[in-house]
Amino acid sequence: MKILIVDEIGFIRQSLNQKLGLHHFETVSAENGEEALLTLKTDFSIDAVLTSLFLPTMNAIDLYKSAAKIERFNDEGMIPPLNFYLMVTKEHGTSSPKMKQLTREALALGFKDLLVKPIDTELLVKKLKSSTTMESKELCSDHPVEAASQADNTSENEQRSRPVNSNNRFDQLKEVQNSLYALKKEMCDSIDTLLEEVSRNSSQ
Template sequence: MATILIVDDEKNIREGLNQSLMSNGFKTLMANNGQDGLFMIMNESVDLAILDIQMPKTNGIDLFKKIITLEKDIPVIFITGHGSVELAVDAMRLGAYDFITKPINLEKLELIVQRALKQKNIEKENQTLIVKLNAYEMHKSIIGESKAIKHLTGVIERVAPSKANVYICGESGTGKELVCDAIHSISGRNQPLVKVNCAALSPTLLESELFGHVKGAFTGADSHKVGRFEQANHGILFLDEISEVPTNIQVKLLRVLQEKEIERVGSGQPIPLDIRIISASNKDLKKEVEKGNFREDFFYRLNVIDIYVPPLREREKDVILLASHFFKTFCKANKKHLDVTPQFFSALDNYHWPGNIRQLSNVIEKVVVLNQTGKVTIKDLPAEIKKDIKVKETIEITLGQTLEEIEKKVIDETIRYCNGNKSEAAKVLGIGRKTLYRNS
């Protein structure tokens, strides 16, 4: 049963609409002014609102603008006299569903209400499908089968639909921005994801970039500028490297989180916002708080929910899955087809990857671009990685083989492991080159 809010200062109209809608199976709420109507919208489950345009104190248009700011998914139908039709048309440009003129034709109003609710249900179903599809895509984009990654994707799915601020922590190169993208894609918020790298901007530029400024606010401010907060209104603002934000700007950001409004630099006019903040850092913010580099109250406002992105060394066997993905991506981009040996994948799996996914991606791209043979072996690895790896190799020996056959197999496999370098193979086996040549 849909709940319809009726806001009209005329008692006869209000109660007449109430009786008509209730007789058609709707639940109703009534308010005789815009302020009471806004209170009901904020505290009750309302599916549709019918607003009179001309009311004292808060009129219907002002109430509608506040509903938009609150991001309430409520179709609005205006009641208007002949003298305020232009106002109703302007309201429809802002997103109102429809309007009806006085005297009210109840049958016509009922048809408008039914159409509005039907459209709302269709949009809701479409949004549910989009979220499900994005969740499927999220599982494809966050590659891995380790317990750590399955736990991470599970947390993302639970957190995304909420309005809670999220703090993403983890080492550099682990994919914190990818986690932010995933949260946004299945959050149900249709407005954009706006990203700011806080470490890339000076304190002065950062303040102007986030809050915007008015003309003449400072030297060089030749025009008005809309900041990233306003750009992300009704969406998500991603503050990467949040640990690098100076303390004086942390104070201003804390006020935004508390008051849900901003002021452009040089302006005293507050701008209300409906915004969700996702922040990230490769530093331990708790330690930064202890050092006095980060405000404790700001940290707890940001860290309503924290998500830890594990490094590659904590993701057993995910390295090979990621490497395979990067090979496909970079081979396609460079129009190449490469055969990758199991020994190469084994070498990747045994490296500790201090630079995490970013380093792995970089290595695979370099290998793809530089390879000229069409076959990828350990020899293709960068020197700084090759010297640190320990590849686990085994040789299958069948009972009944002679010692001579076993010796030859060990030598041949060692030469292969050394990419054909017989001198290096002789050193590994601890035998002279003559012995190796004689038995290979």
Template structure:
């Protein structure tokens, strides 16, 4: 299974990657919403983790583009604690779920497995 990790902070992408590597996913990365859309269209991942706040195209705009391209896309939004209204907006736009920074490894894995129906 392919997972696309989208975040402008390399250390956050690495954190998520380190949580997921033992599960043997094929992991791809993008550092902003624009790149996320391009990579999504190229690899058609099974799941995307998408930061909400990023330069160029933010996570919500990228989410909308991805859902428009693939209505069945599974996208989990990644957010800091104080962004509840942005998370609700993302869910309304088609996000499958969300995870909050700082990460709890077990919660990240549970959320991803739930969204993937595993």
């Protein structure tokens, strides 16, 4: 597994390079967002990105959004999306309301997890290996997913062939809106719980 470490402080990059190397991870590093983005555009063997929230030239959220636009391919076809991990200090990521909002935004956007500096290497390695295991399971279940997708398409085609009642359609839209609201609230609650847990653990 190959990891891109993005931090403007050389000591942090060097320390993480050494510690992850002891666990047989391959690493590359960048000191700012633009350098990291260039690396991601040219090196498709990278599997995950550890990035600080604040970087020279662009922050971690902008880096994530830009990286998501990169089409990654190898000889076997399209490569799965990168896993992004957000590195913050306790003061920046879990205490200040403004910084907490940025952290919440990053996690809601799709960052895999939150890591508080100084990084607990054993915990980081556990998270990286866990994400690799989950991706392997998802690849093994590709065929069931395709079958379910086909079934959904069949059901959707049947529904399209039926006459649409405007009242039913309004009720359906209202139900979807309520479901989305509930999902958004659940996601925000989960992120707040994660931030509180990280804050407690980092203070111990």
